[in-house]
Amino acid sequence: MLRITEVRLPIDHPEGRIREAILEKLSISGHELAGYTIFRRGVDARKRNRITFIYTLDVETPKESDILARMAGDPHVRPAPDTRYRFVARAPAALKERPVVIGTGPCGLFAGLVLAQMGFRPILLERGRSVRERTADTFRFWRRRVFDPESNVQFGEGGAGTFSDGKLYTQIRDPRHLTRKVLTEFVAAGPAGNPLREQTPHRHLQAGEGRGGHAKNHRRPGRRGPFPDPGPGHRDSKR
Known part of the structure; x- marks a missing residue:
């Protein structure tokens, strides 16, 4: 090709x-x-x-x-370069111990996904709450200075990057093409647009339910955007 x-x-x-x-x-x-x-x-x-x-x-x-x-x-x-992702291992038929992933930020979520695809049945541990609940807790702190030590900018599903663009590292020149695997999973989870095709590396996280309940963070194109809304009817919601 x-x-x-x-x-x-x-x-x-x-x-x-x-x-x-x-x-x-x-x-x-x-x-x-x-x-x-x-x-x-x-x-x-x-x-x-x-x-x-x-x-x-x-x-x-x-x-x-x-x-x-x-x-x-x-x-x-x-x-054309070969952009297929190759798993580094496969779980043995008789899996005695399950790997544990600490934290459900971007790295933790993706580590859990890849480990599951390799058959290792990982256990993901997260100190904070889900994205929607965590967003409400964080907004409450920002707006009324009510702090929850277990659910805030640092702790909870989505990691610290849920409330910040962080440092953008697109890996567009990575000879291993590992980013292609990530974008392929975004498409499989049902995002708006097609990040595999569109050359817009920023993705904004929006709280919500994904396909079949497996993916809770929808991605939508956009360079900058508002933080996730806690949801209609919530006292800290903008709606």
Whole structure:
């Protein structure tokens, strides 16, 4: 599979224009294009009168070897990297002990998820409350200075990052492509939009119930946003 980067098209382009751009870039005919997927889509809005989408496309073609040889000097046409996630281990059939994960911040939640996918049946321990309850407790402290030592900015589901963007580390240049695994799980949990495709690394957490009750934190695109609302009817709610 080939990867083409920096494919620029107007934001109002018809759907078929992507296919045409691939054929033009690779100088191949339509029957030589087996298929393509959009790996990433960004927006270049530096010029207001010419806003464009910037695509990274993964292309399937039987002419791959010929194209790579012919376009060896083009930095925007390369073999597509293998972004599949590989588990480091599998749980034994007779699992005698279960791993314990302390804290349900982003790392704790994802560690628990991956351990479960490997069959280890992890136990997650969290000192604080669920996201919605914790949000109400935190708002109560901020607005009325009523402090709960067991449920606050530091303790509770979602970790400290629930109330702060923290330090953004996108890992877009990670040669292991571990971020792809994280984004794939976001999509599986049913977020708004498609973080696998859209080049917007910030994700805002919103309290709520996920698919089948397994994922409690919905993700929605956005660089900045309000803190999670405690819910309708709550005395600290904005609604």
